[in-house]
Amino acid sequence: MLDNKQIFEQSLVNHIYFAATIRSFCTMIGLTFYRNNQDYIDRAIALGRRATGITNKAIEYMNKEIADAVITSEVYITPYTKEIDLLTQKLFGVNMELQIDKDLNILRTRKEVEFNSDTMKKIDDLNNEALILANEFKDFSQEIKNKLDSQDLFSYLYPDFFNYMYEEISVYGRDIERILSKNDYTDFYLGEYAYYFNELLRKSSEYIRGFLDTSHQDIFDMASFYVDAFANLIEKYLKNNDDTGLNMETERLVTNYKDFISNIIEELLDAKLYFITPPVTLDNFLTNVNVYLFILKYARVIQTSTS
Numbered sequence: 001m002l003d004n005k006q007i008f009e010q011s012l013v014n015h016i017y018f019a020a021t022i023r024s025f026c027t028m029i030g031l032t033f034y035r036n037n038q039d040y041i042d043r044a045i046a047l048g049r050r051a052t053g054i055t056n057k058a059i060e061y062m063n064k065e066i067a068d069a070v071i072t073s074e075v076y077i078t079p080y081t082k083e084i085d086l087l088t089q090k091l092f093g094v095n096m097e098l099q100i101d102k103d104l105n106i107l108r109t110r111k112e113v114e115f116n117s118d119t120m121k122k123i124d125d126l127n128n129e130a131l132i133l134a135n136e137f138k139d140f141s142q143e144i145k146n147k148l149d150s151q152d153l154f155s156y157l158y159p160d161f162f163n164y165m166y167e168e169i170s171v172y173g174r175d176i177e178r179i180l181s182k183n184d185y186t187d188f189y190l191g192e193y194a195y196y197f198n199e200l201l202r203k204s205s206e207y208i209r210g211f212l213d214t215s216h217q218d219i220f221d222m223a224s225f226y227v228d229a230f231a232n233l234i235e236k237y238l239k240n241n242d243d244t245g246l247n248m249e250t251e252r253l254v255t256n257y258k259d260f261i262s263n264i265i266e267e268l269l270d271a272k273l274y275f276i277t278p279p280v281t282l283d284n285f286l287t288n289v290n291v292y293l294f295i296l297k298y299a300r301v302i303q304t305s306t307s
Contacts, residue, residue, distance in 0.1 A: 002182045004120055008113075011123050011179055012066055015058035015130055017075045017291050018172035022051035022137050024284045025165045029144070031092050031278050032156035040144065040153075047137055052097070054130050059106055061122060067110035074290045077104060080265045084283040087269065092278065127176050134173040141166045156276070158210070164203050168288075171196050190299050194250070195237050197292040201257060202230035204285040208264065211281070213274040219264065226257050251296045258289040 002010070026048030030041045055076075062070070070076050077100055085096040113119060145162035147153035171193070178189065185193075209223035233250060265282050267273045275282070 002179065002184050004115055006184065007120070007179055007182065008061075008115065008123055009066055010175075011127055012058045012062050013070065013075070013294075014172065014175055014179070015054055015126065016062075016070050017287065018134070018169065019051045019054040019058065019130060020076055021172075021284060021287065022133065022169060023048045023055065024280050025137070025141075025169075026051065027088070027094075027096070027280055028157065028278050028284075029141075029155070031088075031094065034154065037153065043140060047133070047140060050133050051137075054126065054133065057122075057126055059103060061113065061119070061126070062107065062110050063113040064110045067107040071104070071107055073294045075287060075294055078283055078286050078290065080262075080269065080286065081283055083269050084265065084279045087279045124180075127180055131173060131176045131180070134169050134176065137169050138166050138173070141169075158207075160203075161207065164200070164207070167196065168200055171200075185299075190295075191237065193295060194299075195234060197288070197295065198230045198233045198237070198250075200288055201254070201292065202227055202234065204261075204288060205230065205257075207277075207281070208261075208285070211275040211277040213276075216273065219273070222260060226260065229253055251293065254289060254292050254296065258286065258293065261286045261289060 026044040030044040030048070033040050035041075059067075082098070082100045085098055085100070088094070089096045089098070141162045144153065144155065145159050145166070148155060148159040148162070183189075205223045205226040209220045209227075212219060212223070214220070230253075233253075261282065264273065265286065268275065268279060268282065
């Protein structure tokens with residue numbers, strides 16, 4: 001069973017990543033509709049603003065230890081987030097409400113937080129608020145996916161990308177429910193976590209090659225390599241449920257994939273690549289990788305302490 005310190009830490013790390021991911025997804029959704037679908041654009045903006053509110057609260061409640069972990073793991077702000085947001089703002093003429101420098105400054109100046117009933121009440125309220133938002137976002141993305149399938153709506157995002165967003169935020173919802181129930185990570189849960197992140201990274205590899213200008217065969221081929229590599233991990237897990245896949249071999253693969261995406265983003269920012277998706281998509285893919293690495297390293301600490 002989780003104690004208050006674990007609830008505090010795991011809640012805030014979750015919210016700082018996943019709420020920011022919802023905000024990023026809402027930005028993408030809003031940028032990929034025609035103006036005659038203003039209702040969907042407005043709904044995406046509203047959900048994104050609520051996600052920003054949760055992110056701001058998570059930053060406000062953090063102590064120095066968690067803030068340092070968030071900065072060094074880059075699960076919230078990557079080295080490219082500011083430039084990617086500025087490029088998205090430039091290309092689409094939207095206000096990205098840039099506050100990256102401000103958020104980093106707040107994180108770097110965090111102090112210790114006193115654990116008391118008031119603090120834990122705030123965290124509990126934040127978890128419930130985030131769970132409601134996660135479920136509403138899932139309903140929203142599923143509604144869009146269904147209308148795309150029935151040809152009652154058009155978006156420049158693939159229908160399957162809405163499945164991708166639904167699945168990622170489902171991971172968020174399940175983890176909030178785990179924390180609200182005060183359940184710690186188990187080998188089974190960590191194995192499922194690895195399975196879902198392997199699937200997310202497999203899909204992001206597919207999207208990289210699908211959104212890419214077809215003149216770049218080398219990047220297409222490398223993305224295909226990662227599609228197969230993560231598919232193999234998924235197949236291995238499904239055949240062998242007792243093997244979580246949380247090992248150094250997986251960590252090396254994910255680290256190499258991080259380098260691959262980082263190189264792509266650098267080439268995009270240097271105007272050497274072209275993708276038919278808002279630039280923020282690629283920064284989201286990179287934060288996915290950073291979160292997975294964070295989990296892999298955390299799992300290794302757990303395995304070491306219990307062996």
